Amino acid sequence: MLSHLITGILVFGLAGWGIDTLLSTRWFLLVGLLLGGAASFSLIYIRYLYIPPEPLGGPGEPAGPEDRKEQHG
Numbered sequence: 001m002l003s004h005l006i007t008g009i010l011v012f013g014l015a016g017w018g019i020d021t022l023l024s025t026r027w028f029l030l031v032g033l034l035l036g037g038a039a040s041f042s043l044i045y046i047r048y049l050y051i052p053p054e055p056l057g058g059p060g061e062p063a064g065p066e067d068r069k070e071q072h073g
Helices: 002-023 028-049 065-072
Strands: none
Touching: 002 028
16 A cells, blocks of 8 residues: 555656656646645555445345345245
């Protein structure tokens, strides 16, 4: 997980630094670092912490525990 965080900050920070160098500004580096951190945290959340909801049953399939009990007795 730490590698995701470091990589995102470095990649976006380097992109911001490159844009700053081309345009002779100083704030794209900060924007790149912040966006890299945010993207890294969201990737870590989605990959390791997010639990997707269970899909609802289709037509004819039991919709919940109550329906399963009725079908099986």
